[in-house]
Amino acid sequence: MRIFAATSRYVQGAGALDDLGRYCRPLGSHAFVITDADMAKLLGARVTASFETAEMASSLEVFPGEITHAAIAELAGRARDFGADMIVGLGGGKALDTAKGVALKLGARSVSVPTIASNDGPASAAIAVYDEHHIMQDILHLPRNPELVLADTQVIANAPVRFLRAGIGDAISKKFEAEACAAAGATTLLGTPASLTGLMAADACYQIIRQHAVAAVRAVEQKQVNDDLEALVEATVLLSTLSFENGGLSLAHALARGFSYLERARGTLHGDHVAYGLLVQLVMEKRSQDFILELCGFFREVGLPTRLADFGLEQPTATEIRELAEKSMVSPSAARFAPPVDADQLEVAIRQVEAITAAQN
Missing domain, CATH: 1.20.1090.10 (Dehydroquinate synthase-like - alpha domain)
Known part of the structure; x- marks a missing residue:
């Protein structure tokens, strides 16, 4: 037996972030966005505007900085209260894996929006969970790869x-x-x-x-x-x-x-x-x-x-x-x-x- 795994839709290009809502619209109506404090300030308004243009509800939440089981559980509770049908990760590997962890916990659809190209986590079903000292504790897996991966190459070019x-x-x-x-x-x-x-x-x-x-x-x-x-x-x-x-x-x-x-x-x-x-x-x-x-x-x-x-x-x-x-x-x-x-x-x-x-x- 062989199994082939891949994301359902991959979007890449300069300025692609402004079309995030349009590409997410087929996945649902309520997008719960998980990001870090810096990306919230730098890109949060563009992300929110893209969902408004697509006539979708969105909530932008800042995660605590390390992907732990506790962080995933807390954010999952907020996402459930919001009525999220998709979890969007915006940022580097920690933000994206946290978002995937929340999607796994809720059985929601997963979307990855990498702001750096430091690893291949955005398109993967794997979720690396660490402790507070950044020692890996678990590797979890989504039942399928993220439904959408959107990479804005100008955002990536602007990163260190x-x-x-x-x-x-x-x-x-x-x-x-x-x-x-x-x-x-x-x-x-x-x-x-x-x-x-x-x-x-x-x-x-x-x-x-x-x-x-x-x-x-x-x-x-x-x-x-x-x-x-x-x-x-x-x-x-x-x-x-x-x-x-x-x-x-x-x-x-x-x-x-x-x-x-x-x-x-x-x-x-x-x-x-x-x-x-x-x-x-x-x-x-x-x-x-x-x-x-x-x-x-x-x-x-x-x-x-x-x-x-x-x-x-x-x-x-x-x-x-x-x-x-x-x-x-x-x-x-x-x-x-x-x-x-x-x-x-x-x-x-x-x-x-x-x-x-x-x-x-």
């Missing part, structure tokens, strides 16, 4: 460029992770083998990133939208999701879980963790050093990390490297690799990455 870089890091691994899952005979989050569609999406995602990422980053540094940025956002938001949901996740994302436990890496981004994790995975795959060095060159060109020092871990201790290896094994993604790996092997691979990349600096 480090978020776009992280989105590149989160997406560029998908080709290698999907291929690793297929080679290991592992199942995706849907519980079925990697599909041909997922593998094709993952390969296309990688090719688009390699072709367009450098110019797209330069455009966002100037707060501009160009064809390269449009291509890159489609890869990092849409294709990346198709890749991991229908292809699978492996060691690169396991390493990302491990990073969340490193005190000196606090405040660094998920996509940056995945990018470094990809280098570790490539070492575990026994890829040639030339291949890894070439990819590191690309990472540096777009501003992605290649060393633990790039996360604030100057001269990482043996304890930190061991903790990264051990905590990475907590992730279910660590098991989607053949032959099976353990913390000792990951520790050796991390040290190899540090040695390889140190030679380039």
